Amino acid sequence: KQEVTQIPAALSVPEGENLVLNCSFTDSAIYNLQWFRQDPGKGLTSLLLIQSSQREQTSGRLNASLDKSSGRSTLYIAASQPGDSATYLCAVKMGAGNMLTFGGGTRLMVKP
Amino acid sequence: GAVVSQHPSWVICKSGTSVKIECRSLDFQATTMFWYRQFPKQSLMLMATSNEGSKATYEQGVEKDKFLINHASLTLSTLTVTSAHPEDSSFYICSANQGNEKLFFGSGTQLSVL
Numbered sequence A: 001k002q003e004v005t006q007i008p009a010a011l012s013v014p015e016g017e018n019l020v021l022n023c024s025f026t027d028s029a030i031y032n033l034q035w036f037r038q039d040p041g042k043g044l045t046s047l048l049l050i051q052s053s054q055r056e057q058t059s060g061r062l063n064a065s066l067d068k069s070s071g072r073s074t075l076y077i078a079a080s081q082p083g084d085s086a087t088y089l090c091a092v093k094m095g096a097g098n099m100l101t102f103g104g105g106t107r108l109m110v111k112p
Numbered sequence B: 001g002a003v004v005s006q007h008p009s010w011v012i013c014k015s016g017t018s019v020k021i022e023c024r025s026l027d028f029q030a031t032t033m034f035w036y037r038q039f040p041k042q043s044l045m046l047m048a049t050s051n052e053g054s055k056a057t058y059e060q061g062v063e064k065d066k067f068l069i070n071h072a073s074l075t076l077s078t079l080t081v082t083s084a085h086p087e088d089s090s091f092y093i094c095s096a097n098q099g100n101e102k103l104f105f106g107s108g109t110q111l112s113v114l
Helices: none
Strands: A004-007 A010-014 A019-025 A032-038 A044-051 A056-059 A062-067 A072-077 A086-093 A100-102 A106-111 B004-007 B010-013 B019-025 B032-038 B045-051 B067-073 B076-081 B090-097 B103-105 B109-113
Touching: A004 A086, A010 A019, A019 A032, A019 A086, A019 A106, A032 A062, A032 A072, A044 A056, A044 A062, A044 A072, A044 B103, A072 A086, A100 B045, B004 B090, B010 B019, B019 B032, B019 B090, B019 B109, B032 B067, B032 B076, B045 B067, B076 B090
Parallel strands: A010 A106, B010 B109
Antiparallel strands: A004 A019, A019 A072, A032 A044, A032 A086, A056 A062, A062 A072, A086 A100, A086 A106, B004 B019, B019 B076, B032 B045, B032 B090, B067 B076, B090 B103, B090 B109
């Protein structure tokens, strides 16, 4: 059974810092991996989707990498801003059409 | 990007009543929709997979008679919490697959059962 773990569970940084969020999964035979952002009491916003054949994806200040063999993905946020404060979730899909398995999330607080 | 509309955003109900939550894909057809539940400070947990025109597939531990799912069309799935109790209070989120493997999520429904 796939298990997804995110470390750290919570992170507080001053504005402007570059930071890395970690995601690990136990079964490396994933179909794809997705990073989401969730604001309190809100739904999810998809940030980046990495297919199993890809090693990274970039969008603006966000960069997500994938190392399938080691069962790891990282989300890099450059020049963090207070507006980046949210919970970041990674999720893996094991096959086309299958549901996602979510990590526990990392609650990020960026202080002005 | 694709839009998934979910409503209501929040609902407060008395114990024993039933609550219906709607999930609509506004600009694409979704043969499959997913329903998740999230308790405070916890991650999302899949409740069931909703397939258009057929019965939903429920995850282990989810009572299908309590959480009724109907996927009557390619753009609408509903989740009905029957005879709701305080322990059903949670944040419910739906998602739909646009077909390119990317999932789009509704804005969620906060259910509070008194």
